[in-house]
Amino acid sequence: MESKTLVQIVTFSRILLAIVMIACFQPHPTILIISFAAMVLAYISDLADGFLARKLSVASLDGQLWDSVADKALYIAGAIAMGNQGILHPLLVWAMVFRDVFTFATRVIFYEKIELIVDLKRLSYLHCALIYITMTAGFFEMYTLIKEGDFTNLWLVNGVALLTFVSGAYPSVKFLIIKKAPASSS
Template identity: 35%
Template sequence: MNPKAIPNLITCFRILLVIPLVALLVDRQYGMVLALFAVAGASDALDGFLARRFGWSSRLGALLDPLADKLLMVSSYITMGLLGMLPAWLVALVILRDIVIIGGAAAYQFLIGQVEMEPTLVSKANTALQVLLVLLVLFSFAIQALPGPFINGIVMVVAVTTVWSGFKYVGIWGKRAHHYRSSERKGSR
């Protein structure tokens, strides 16, 4: 086996973790879900470290890694929302943001050209906060109930950063599209 494939294999393992994670959530095995989330987080850190440290990054890895993260988060949010562990409106907001980003990237790709996605600072913060919320809610169900106002505060912060990061992406890609169209018009004169 080529060592350069190790980060991608770890990422594929993380994708496969989605199935037992959802099944255990539905079965209300919150401690096990918390453990799987820890394994997923460690695998994400490990594949990123290996790719950077040894130069084992690849185009496939650049596609698989965010896909694995999205599958894990979206499946967790949907399942936790259906189980009443997270507010339905927050789940809808998180999913809507992802649909807007994916739809915008697809439209840009189709209408203008190659999409180079680079996460913004607010997007990175939003992802970290989304993960933190899942971990805190799981901890609250599995180990020790955390105060409702504390969880509600994190829910609100996640909601704000979700909207903020969604608007940030729309703004960035809107500016790029406008710049492209402007330069295209100038070039046709």
């Protein structure tokens, strides 16, 4: 198997795992565990694909964009799954989905200048971490609902989701501002 093919399989597995996650995010303990396992495996694939691409010397801009597609598939699946179960407020579901569509569109439109957002990478990492925290909190909320517990963390899920949106929207807006700035002459 070619190195590039291996990396692509790891990347695209995240899309399949997103489908499993959203389909199994149900108020049934066993099925919810499958959904949670899919999220964990998707997170591992998110870490592994870039690492493998660099290690196997097959990293490319195309690979970065496909990685972004796989990320968006997972993030959107998480937002929709939590929204379907009433865990995430509908406006936050919309905001998270819109932010991901907007970000991806920005990357595609300005494909040739994508390296300009490298300085915004830290915010992207923060955004990614907040998404996984939001989804994990959503899983705990669903588990609490299944067990009919008195504890609720809806405020945490929705609060972190709002931070996720803000941390994710800023780099996109910043990139648009960078793109409008005239090129410096040296």
